[in-house]
Amino acid sequence: MQTSPRTTEESIILIISGAISICLLPFAVIRTLNGDTAVAILNTTAVVVTLAIFFNVYLTHKIHFARWGLSLLSVLVMTITIGLKGYEQVVWVYPALTTIFFLLTPTVAAAIGTLFLINVLIMIWPQVDNFFTLKFSVSAGATLLFCYAFSSRMRRQQLFLEHMATSDPLTEVGNRRALEEVLLKTIERLRRYPEQTCSLIMLDIDHFKRINDQYGHGCGDQVLKLFAKIITSRIRRTDDLFRFGGEEFVVVLENTSLEEARTLADVLREAVASAVWPQTDLQVTLSAGAAEFNGHETAYEWLARADAAMYGAKELGRNRCHVA
Numbered sequence: 001m002q003t004s005p006r007t008t009e010e011s012i013i014l015i016i017s018g019a020i021s022i023c024l025l026p027f028a029v030i031r032t033l034n035g036d037t038a039v040a041i042l043n044t045t046a047v048v049v050t051l052a053i054f055f056n057v058y059l060t061h062k063i064h065f066a067r068w069g070l071s072l073l074s075v076l077v078m079t080i081t082i083g084l085k086g087y088e089q090v091v092w093v094y095p096a097l098t099t100i101f102f103l104l105t106p107t108v109a110a111a112i113g114t115l116f117l118i119n120v121l122i123m124i125w126p127q128v129d130n131f132f133t134l135k136f137s138v139s140a141g142a143t144l145l146f147c148y149a150f151s152s153r154m155r156r157q158q159l160f161l162e163h164m165a166t167s168d169p170l171t172e173v174g175n176r177r178a179l180e181e182v183l184l185k186t187i188e189r190l191r192r193y194p195e196q197t198c199s200l201i202m203l204d205i206d207h208f209k210r211i212n213d214q215y216g217h218g219c220g221d222q223v224l225k226l227f228a229k230i231i232t233s234r235i236r237r238t239d240d241l242f243r244f245g246g247e248e249f250v251v252v253l254e255n256t257s258l259e260e261a262r263t264l265a266d267v268l269r270e271a272v273a274s275a276v277w278p279q280t281d282l283q284v285t286l287s288a289g290a291a292e293f294n295g296h297e298t299a300y301e302w303l304a305r306a307d308a309a310m311y312g313a314k315e316l317g318r319n320r321c322h323v324a
């Protein structure tokens with residue numbers, strides 16, 4: 001059996017939930033042996049819930065509930081423990097704070113962390129002197145701030161790397177990797193909701209090699225950029241344009257039948273044919289092939305049908321659109 005690889009987020013949740021269960025288990029046992037019933041029940045419940053989250057993520061790969069479940073559990077268990085056992089338990093506030101920054105986005109984690117700290121301060125205030133309150137506020141506040149700074153930086157880097165990995169640097173539309181991801185998700189959704197439709201259009205600039213040969217590679221690049229801009233300006237916000245490779249592009253059209261896709265392909269074809277290009281005597285046209293998802297094919301087969309239709313259009317003289 002083939003197992004799907006784990007994402008970084010999944011691994012982090014598995015490590016955190018596993019670590020919390022292992023760390024809390026001895027305390028649950030000690031509290032039970034000492035007859036400290038309330039905290040023993042709290043710790044045992046936390047161990048059971050974190051183990052349930054661990055196995056749920058391990059088996060299903062679903063992480064949304066686990067991220068929120070673990071974050072709220074950390075904050076809740078800490079708050080109740082301090083309520084039951086007093087201010088000495090604040091030493092556990094630090095790992096609880098860092099945990100939520102691993103699990104949630106920086107802003108959400110900072111908001112929850114701040115509320116959590118204010119609540120802890122209100123709870124311990126009557127039990128400690130002013131110097132302890134000051135020490136705790138500064139150390140916990142600094143932990144919160146450092147965690148926020150670090151996770152914001154990591155998040156920015158992650159978004160930047162994701163953008164680099166999924167977009168085409170020349171035209172700034174999605175690249176082939178992004179297209180494959182979108183098609184896999186779309187197919188999964190269409191299999192679950194067969195009443196929905198989705199079509200794609202393969203677009204290929206005609207005789208692009210001639211443009212390169214006649215006007216130079218730089219002009220070819222400009223044509224590709226402008227081509228992507230023209231197409232992007234004509235499609236809906238819910239549609240996506242990707243550069244499939246070279247001078248080939250793919251538009252994925254949500255909730256669009258084959259007939260509607262053909263109509264849009266013609267609109268795009270006319271927009272490109274009537275556009276003004278960097279070299280005024282330049283004439284650019286495209287050939288297009290449209291294909292609607294047939295309910296049982298793979299992404300590769302779907303693309304291949306659109307590609308075959310597009311080649312049909314090329315064979316019949318270019319500057320036209322065919323459907324699969």
Ligand SMILES: Nc1nc2c(ncn2[C@@H]2O[C@H](COP(=O)(O)OP(=O)(O)OP(=O)(O)O)[C@@H](O)[C@H]2O)c(=O)[nH]1
Nearest residue numbers: 204205206207208209210212217218220221246247
């Ligand atoms: N300027 C530029 N050219 C590129 C880029 N990627 C691919 N090409 C060129 O695109 C051309 C594609 O040529 P062909 O596959 O022969 O297709 P074509 O000339 O468009 O002919 P038809 O598709 O049959 O109409 C090749 O000359 C490639 O070098 C790019 O990023 N920039």
